[in-house]
Amino acid sequence: MALVTTKEMFEKSMKEGFAIGAFNVNNMELIQAIVDAAAEQNSPVILQASSSAIKYAKINYLMKMVEAAVEEHPNIPIAMHLDHGPDFETCKMCVDAGFTSVMFDGSKYDFEENIRLTKEVVDYAHAHGVVVEAELGKLAGIEDDVNVAASDAIYTDPAQAEEFVRRTGVDSLAIAIGTSHGAYKFKGEAKLRFDILKEIKIRIPNTPIVLHGASTVIPELVEMCNKYGGNIPGAKGVPDEMLHEASVSGVSKINVDTDLRLAMTAGIRKVFVEDPSAFDPRKYLKPARELIQQTVAHKMKDVFGSANKA
Secondary structure: OOOOOOHHHHHHHHHHOOOEEEEEOOOHHHHHHHHHHHHHHOOOEEEEEEHHHHHHHOHHHHHHHHHHHHHHOOOOOEEEEEEEEOOHHHHHHHHHHOOOEEEEOOOOOOHHHHHHHHHHHHHHHHHOOOEEEEEEOEOEEEEOOEEEOHHHOEOOOHHHHHHHHHHHOOOEEEEOOOOEEOOEOOOOOOOOOHHHHHHHHHHOOOOOEEEOOOOOOOHHHHHHHHHOOOOOOOOEOOOHHHHHHHHHOOEEEEEEOHHHHHHHHHHHHHHHHHOOOOOOHHHHHHHHHHHHHHHHHHHHHHHHOOOOOO
């Protein structure tokens, strides 16, 4: 069994009305926890790495660990995706390294330039059997190298989405309907523009839709971090109910990063507080890995509806 592209995954998700979780990875414990959860839930899964995760872990290390995960769980469809590729060179590097999916993020450019640059990536990736995700609209918040002020965030225009897909030939589209990157997504009540999602789906019914910045910022994990010496006040994400509604309303891929970071940090903090003498990394990374696995399994089973869809 080898890595798969997201093509078949998304076709099934659009037909059967569920979303596939795309989980950010940058070390062994994250990869193990996510793929073990997918095997436990019999769910397809997308592993994704940002350019800063690639700088941190090095692309060869990441790919070898992902290959090991595929060998470990040959019956689970696993795709490897570049998250927020900043330029053609990064996308090309990932295509050449064996990623089965890449995202070019041209959302900081104007519409015509975004189309031109996305088309370059699409042409190269498609020639190598790799699928491409692009982004239209701007999400607020901070994640790795992406930093957009709330005042600069822009909802995706459905008419532009239709034109963008037609002119670029892109395989899936990340849209902005109110989610945002990081742990502090909303100051007041969480609100997603499902009306925009609906119109986009009417205009481009065969294009898989992606939600970025869609961690729940699980309150129990935030509380656990804070209880064991953390300082993450007022963190707020997208409630599970809204993400579930998105997954049955035409969203095929939902990105999760912050919740994994919180799970890992909470697990490690707990060990350090309860056992200050601990200094064996296995002693604190194992409970962290277990907490990440529980978090991912919950998303697949209770939120995205991807359990038993492998």
